[in-house]
Amino acid sequence: MLNSIMRADVCIMMKKILALMLSVSMIAGLAACGSKETEAPATDAPATEAPAETGGDDAEADAPAAPSAEGGKHVFMFKSTGNKFGDLMYEGYSEYMNALGYETEYDSPAETTVAAQVQMLDELITQGVASIVISTNGDTGYDEIFQKAKDAGIPIVSIDSEASVDYRLAHINQAEVQDIGSYLVQAAVLITLGVDYPEDKTMEEVVAEQLGSYSGDEIVLGVLSAGIDTPVQNSWIAAMETELAKDMYKGKVSPNLDKKYGNDDPVESTTQANAFVAEAKVDCIISPTTVGIAAAGQVLKQANSEIKLTGLGLPSEMQSFMPNAAEDDAFASVCPYMMLWDVIHLGAVAGAAIDAALTNGWAGADGETFTMAAFRDYAEEDYTVYTQGDGTFVLAGTPYIFYKGNMAEWISKL
Numbered sequence: 325m326l327n328s329i330m331r332a333d334v335c336i337m338m339k340k341i342l343a344l345m346l347s348v349s350m351i352a353g354l355a356a357c358g359s360k361e362t363e364a365p366a367t368d369a370p371a372t373e374a375p376a377e378t379g380g381d382d383a384e385a386d387a388p389a390a391p392s393a394e395g396g397k398h399v400f401m402f403k404s405t406g407n408k409f410g411d412l413m414y415e416g417y418s419e420y421m422n423a424l425g426y427e428t429e430y431d432s433p434a435e436t437t438v439a440a441q442v443q444m445l446d447e448l449i450t451q452g453v454a455s456i457v458i459s460t461n462g463d464t465g466y467d468e469i470f471q472k473a474k475d476a477g478i479p480i481v482s483i484d485s486e487a488s489v490d491y492r493l494a495h496i497n498q499a500e501v502q503d504i505g506s507y508l509v510q511a512a513v514l515i516t517l518g519v520d521y522p523e524d525k526t527m528e529e530v531v532a533e534q535l536g537s538y539s540g541d542e543i544v545l546g547v548l549s550a551g552i553d554t555p556v557q558n559s560w561i562a563a564m565e566t567e568l569a570k571d572m573y574k575g576k577v578s579p580n581l582d583k584k585y586g587n588d589d590p591v592e593s594t595t596q597a598n599a600f601v602a603e604a605k606v607d608c609i610i611s612p613t614t615v616g617i618a619a620a621g622q623v624l625k626q627a628n629s630e631i632k633l634t635g636l637g638l639p640s641e642m643q644s645f646m647p648n649a650a651e652d653d654a655f656a657s658v659c660p661y662m663m664l665w666d667v668i669h670l671g672a673v674a675g676a677a678i679d680a681a682l683t684n685g686w687a688g689a690d691g692e693t694f695t696m697a698a699f700r701d702y703a704e705e706d707y708t709v710y711t712q713g714d715g716t717f718v719l720a721g722t723p724y725i726f727y728k729g730n731m732a733e734w735i736s737k738l
């Protein structure tokens with residue numbers, strides 16, 4: 325600690341002093357409210373399905389005209405505005421960063437496109453920003469702008485939807501991609517079969533039991549996704565297809581997902597959900613986007629449709645389409661259960677990564693560790709970078725299942 329302060333320049337030292345003062349007052353504030361227990365949300369995830377084991381400088385810019393990573397704001401860019409999922413990630417990120425004395429800014433374009441993000445990034449980098457956390461709208465099209473950021477010494481960390489490995493320090497992964505894809509398929513199959521969320525067994529075990537004795541028509545699943553090019557949704561869809569290739573589904577559940585794209589826009593998502601109702605081909609829609617699942621919930625409820633729904637949703641936005649109490653009949657609602665993760669915590673982990681990059685030279689390399697300080701109800705935690713494919717990642721959490729047994733508790737939080 326002392327060494328790192330002595331190595332850092334005056335600006336960093338001031339920042340750390342302010343950070344210390346703020347975190348002391350934050351801790352004092354928490355203490356005054358009474359001590360809080362650390363949440364143990366993983367209890368709502370299938371118990372045996374633990375996440376897989378995983379293993380920037382802010383240098384002064386010499387040329388005055390060049391964009392500088394020094395002194396500017398810390399930018400958090402989501403895919404587009406008007407999405408509560410992005411707002412909650414920023415809430416966690418900004419609260420964590422502000423407590424350390426950093427000034428943060430939430431900048432997202434109105435349209436969920438690569439071009440809109442690139443234009444906004446260009447303006448921000450020219451103005452001079454100190455760091456960027458981004459959830460991207462596509463795999464390609466960012467090279468030039470990310471190079472500009474890199475040349476200016478601006479560290480980039482991606483969150484939710486990956487940025488190119490050539491430019492990001494690391495990607496903050498919400499939960500294992502394959503876990504999310506598998507759970508979504510398993511939930512959709514169980515919901516189609518009228519089986520409530522199994523609290524005492526894994527969904528996979530129950531799917532195997534149920535399909536073992538199933539002799540009805542082949543079950544058909546639909547997907548209402550975000551954009552056709554959105555990296556994160558496409559990775560989950562690929563994981564759903566991997567799950568469907570397992571033997572237990574053969575001849576019982578179609579390996580072909582009926583995919584539609586609502587572009588994370590409520591109106592377009594509603595149109596696509598209506599198309600599922602009109603075509604009447606699928607038994608259950610999986611919507612791996614909070615915007616899509618809420619739109620589909622509304623459409624299916626209004627149409628009194630037989631099509632059921634699951635996916636990734638925010639409890640606050642899904643409360644009218646889900647059971648809210650343990651005594652409710654889950655199948656009286658269009659969405660008996662669904663998943664997500666702790667979005668606020670996810671944002672805070674990105675903040676801790678940026679802080680590590682700026683203060684300790686954390687570069688997102690395999691095996692490197694950083695610490696997220698205690699924050700809200702979350703205990704201090706270390707995160708270690710791991711490699712998957714050609715990129716490095718930090719695993720922030722596990723998927724949670726939201727169902728009648730815990731909805732009431734989560735509606736006010738997420």
Ligand code: RAM
Binds near residue numbers: 407459612
């Ligand atoms: C939407 C966005 C986001 C996704 C969540 C689950 O809000 O598309 O990228 O991760 O849903």
